[in-house]
Amino acid sequence: MTENADSSLVPLILGLATDLVQAVDAGVRDRGFDDIRPAHGFAFVRLAPDGAGVGEIAAHLGVTKQAASQLVDELVRKGYVERRPHPTDARARLVVLTERGWACTRAADEAAADAVRPWAELLGERRIRELREDLARLGPSGRIRPVW
């Protein structure tokens, strides 16, 4: 019985995540970046601070290095990222965002904020804060897998 109640959380969270991804993706397209998929955005998240290696992107996305490498190829072709030689490790390469990549990241942040904004009215500030705290306390593995 609590069983039943507890498990209903799962579809709620999954449905919310689905809607969220779609809203952010749509928002990013509306802002003029119509040649990328959500998976690219997830890669940007990992790239944003200081760049990352292909292997790290692969781990973050939960795909093989080869798949991540192809994804980076595409992002290079479209001008969002650059492959630079790694400063200290000659076999490694550092993938970093270009100016266009940063612009797209900002657009995604805006779109995410837009998607979440109406929540404040529905739930109230306090609940929003608690919600964030609760979620943070659960399993934030940090990984975001674009494909199920």
Add this chain to the structure above:
Amino acid sequence: MTENADSSLVPLILGLATDLVQAVDAGVRDRGFDDIRPAHGFAFVRLAPDGAGVGEIAAHLGVTKQAASQLVDELVRKGYVERRPHPTDARARLVVLTERGWACTRAADEAAADAVRPWAELLGERRIRELREDLARLGPSGRIRPVW
């Protein structure tokens, strides 16, 4: 400022959804259903009450009718569902779960409950309840899109 704080919700929810899908999928495999993917499970959700048409499954999953039809083909081949003629509409077909399909659905429910159980200790019963209420109040479109 509140901008930044609000938007941090998005990665939290997406990360949680990612972990959740993986946990449930692993749980289902552990229970002996190792020939299906999460997307199949999402179809089961829509199928569970009284069956559904291919078009409804497609809408639920956010894919084309053709893709849903192929997915149903596969589930039929593996013994999880059956295509039956629709009782009142001769062009339509009703896809319903077989006994094996129901067994798998129960396994998924158990796996979901397992995944959520530790949360009660982390958050407490009250917070769990509030969390569920909050989530329900947000955008439960009900759609679950397996592929981003």
Add this chain to the structure above:
DNA sequence: CTAGATGGTCAAGGGGATTGACCATCCTGT
């Protein structure tokens, strides 16, 4: 300085989605 671990790419193959064409049946208006 060899041996293995690690970062990355190239190439081939496959699974699952999409687009497009098509058929059968239902429904609506005249």
Add this chain to the structure above:
DNA sequence: ACAGGATGGTCAATCCCCTTGACCATCTAG
């Protein structure tokens, strides 16, 4: 009652992205 459109579904071809497998270069430990 029946023409015309909407709806439910399938077949076929193609495409996109991911995976497996082989391979090279460099780093690191004994």
